[in-house]
Structure formats: structure tokens, C-alpha cells
Amino acid sequence: GENVEQHPSTLSVQEGDSAVIKCTYSDSASNYFPWYKQELGKRPQLIIDIRSNVGEKKDQRIAVTLNKTAKHFSLHITETQPEDSAVYFCAASNPGNQFYFGTGTSLTVIP
Amino acid sequence: KAGVTQTPRYLIKTRGQQVTLSCSPISGHRSVSWYQQTPGQGLQFLFEYFSETQRNKGNFPGRFSGRQFSNSRSEMNVSTLELGDSALYLCASSSRLAGGPETQYFGPGTRLLVL
Numbered sequence: 001g002e003n004v005e006q007h008p009s010t011l012s013v014q015e016g017d018s019a020v021i022k023c024t025y026s027d028s029a030s031n032y033f034p035w036y037k038q039e040l041g042k043r044p045q046l047i048i049d050i051r052s053n054v055g056e057k058k059d060q061r062i063a064v065t066l067n068k069t070a071k072h073f074s075l076h077i078t079e080t081q082p083e084d085s086a087v088y089f090c091a092a093s094n095p096g097n098q099f100y101f102g103t104g105t106s107l108t109v110i111p
Numbered sequence: 112k113a114g115v116t117q118t119p120r121y122l123i124k125t126r127g128q129q130v131t132l133s134c135s136p137i138s139g140h141r142s143v144s145w146y147q148q149t150p151g152q153g154l155q156f157l158f159e160y161f162s163e164t165q166r167n168k169g170n171f172p173g174r175f176s177g178r179q180f181s182n183s184r185s186e187m188n189v190s191t192l193e194l195g196d197s198a199l200y201l202c203a204s205s206s207r208l209a210g211g212p213e214t215q216y217f218g219p220g221t222r223l224l225v226l
Contacts, residue, residue: 001170031212032212032213034214034215036217042219043115043201043217043218043219043220044154044201044217045217046214046215046216049214089153089154091154093212094212095212096166096167096212097142097144097159097161097166097167097205097212097213098156098159098167099144099156099212099215100156101146101153101154101155101156102153103152103153104153
């Protein structure tokens with residue numbers, strides 16, 4: 001089955017700096033890659049996603065890149081703000097709609 | 112549209128008991144997936160139901176089971192509870208209209224504590 005690895009597990013950045021979280025996957029059939037943000041005590045919320053026919057996608061301060069050949073995808077957050085502090089999860093899904101999640105990255109933005 | 116809802120939000124059980132959790136998807140969504148979230152393991156996939164049929168299953172023992180009703184609401188049951196079953200159980204719904212993977216929207220979760 002699919003194996004999704006996520007790094008780093010914790011990340012601290014100064015407010016205004018950029019944050020990058022990386023994930024790798026093993027199943028070449030995976031074709032959908034969402035990213036979720038989970039604040040303490042709350043449900044995971046989708047922040048951005050990308051499909052395998054696209055290499056990059058941006059939404060304001062957030063961007064995701066996908067390298068299908070290398071089987072890795074990354075989340076980039078620019079101009080970080082304290083409210084970006086949360087746990088971020090990457091996921092990979094195959095055409096059968098089965099999702100596999102990374103183990104999460106705890107991001108702390110220091111004011 | 113109302114979001115995904117889960118009941119109950121909190122549960123305390125003792126070892127050996129069984130528990131049933133409920134999930135109501137977003138109106139119009141026909142796929143419901145269940146996940147177990149623990150601090151060390153992240154989100155582990157349990158199973159997915161679509162049109163009342165289990166379509167995918169994760170690597171959990173047979174003590175974990177589920178079902179889906181004709182209105183797309185889903186229940187998850189855990190029998191013979193063990194201490195290690197203590198976790199946050201999340202369900203997520205998606206429309207599955209296109210047949211392939213689509214955005215999943217999560218419920219608030221049910222926090223289960225097994226004593």
C-alpha cells in the first residue's frame with residue numbers, strides 16, 4: 001500500500017519568514033495530494049490541494065509543488081503569521097479514493 | 112451547507128465494552144471515511160463507505176466495523192475495547208461524483224477514552 005512520509009515533524013520560524021514542509025509518497029498511482037491544517041482541538045481543514053496533472057498551485061501565501069517523477073510534494077507558506085501556527089498534514093490519494101496521511105508537522109510562528 | 116457532524120463528541124468507556132460512533136456527512140455527499148488520530152501515529156485510515164458499501168479498508172482488526180445508511184449517515188463500531196483504542200475518531204465526507212479522489216471534509220471528531 002501507499003506510504004507517506006512527512007518532514008520535519010516540528011518547525012519553528014520567525015514571523016514573516018517562509019516555512020516549507022515536505023512529503024514523499026510511494027505509490028505511483030496516487031493522483032491527488034491535499035494539505036490540511038489542524039489547530040489545537042479543531043478538525044483538520046483543507047488549505048490547498050493539487051492533482052497529478054499539475055506541477056504547482058498557489059493560493060495567496062500558500063503554494064504546493066508536486067514532482068511526480070521523484071514522488072514528492074511540498075507545502076510553502078510565505079510571510080508567515082502567528083495564526084499560521086498549527087499542525088499541517090499532507091495526504092496522498094489513489095484513484096480509489098483511499099487517503100494516506102503523513103504524520104504531521106507542528107509549525108510554530110514566533111512573533 | 113451544514114458541515115460534517117459527529118456524535119457523541121466525547122466518550123469514556125472501560126476495557127471490554129463496545130462503542131458506536133455516528134457521522135452525518137455534508138448534504139449530497141455519499142462517501143464517508145473514518146480515521147483514527149493519535150499523537151504518535153497521525154491519521155490512520157479505517158474504512159470508507161460509499162452508497163452503503165464498504166469500498167476501502169485500512170489495516171485495523173476486525174473489532175472495528177462500520178456501516179452506512181441510505182441517507183449516507185455512517186456509524187462506526189468498536190467491540191471489545193482496548194486501552195490502545197483511546198483516540199480521536201474523525202470522519203470525513205466527499206461527494207465522489209467524479210468517481211476519483213475528491214476533497215474530504217472532516218467532522219469535529221469523537222474523542223474516545225478507554226479506561
